[in-house]
Amino acid sequence: MKSGEHGKTRTRGRPRRGQEHDGGELLDAALACFAEHGFEKTSLRTIAARAGVDVALISYRFGSKMGLWTAVVDSVANDSVTRMAIWPEQHRELSPELQMEQLCTGMVEMMAERPLFAQLLISEIMTTGKGERQALIVDRLGRPIYAMLFDRITKIRNIDKHDDPDEIGMSILASMSMIGVLISTRQFVSSVSGIEEDDDTLKRRLAAMMLRLLK
Structure with missing residues (x-):
């Protein structure tokens, strides 16, 4: 043949x-x-x-391997930005309080879909220093997502961006770091704390924690 x-x-x-x-x-x-x-x-x-x-x-x-790694990051970044871009229109009829709740729920849902990506990000950020891969994460994913969250939160809360940007920025970074770590180390956290939760319960708790940090 x-x-x-x-x-x-x-x-x-x-x-x-x-x-x-x-x-x-x-x-x-x-x-x-x-x-x-x-x-x-x-x-x-x-x-x-x-x-x-x-x-x-x-x-x-x-x-190359770097080309494939870049494609992985770009795929997640493009999907995340696309999904976040439509939230303002989807939620515009809601009260500011409900808009914030939906924002936090959406971020948790999006991150929970990719626990391995959260694991990859944490590993790269903690171990590679200011290398090519970390720079790519910052440019393709970190800054765009941060900017969209910052803009959305200041509008929902009706805050002048020049009033106290550091407080909002630190709240965003703290909440996103918290979600990423808890999602990517879920089994370890359960072993340490004894807390066993189903997916929906965990996501609700994480969204509530993020909301408290961002209010």
Whole structure:
């Protein structure tokens, strides 16, 4: 049988038309590997094996491990910014109090969907210093999300941005750090505290804590 006949032989590198691998699945596999093993200890072959693809496909699509890592961050950043951008219109008929509640609930929901990404962020921020990956996190994700939250909160609370920006900024950073740590270390926290909660209860508690910090 000739190579590729009946689709039984997998070709290397560029996929045949109509046989492209789902990019979302590949990014999910990469995120899981980077979160579990760290960037330096993760190889493209490990990611390829987890995704069930030829490693040449990753090189073709992303060029390098750093290219794939950047794509993972960009995917989460783009989705987060897109979702947050529509909240003001969705909540504009609500009272300021309910708008703040919905903001906190939305942030917790969004972060809880990606506990491995929270784990990756914490690892990168704590261990890499001011390197290329941390700079990329700041530029692509950190600053845009922070700016959107800052703008939204000042508008909901009807606060002049020049009155006391540091207080609002620290409240945002504290609440986001708290959520990220508690979500990414959930099993450890449960072991230490003995608190066992289902997903919905945990998210409600985190949203309530974030709301108290931001009021």
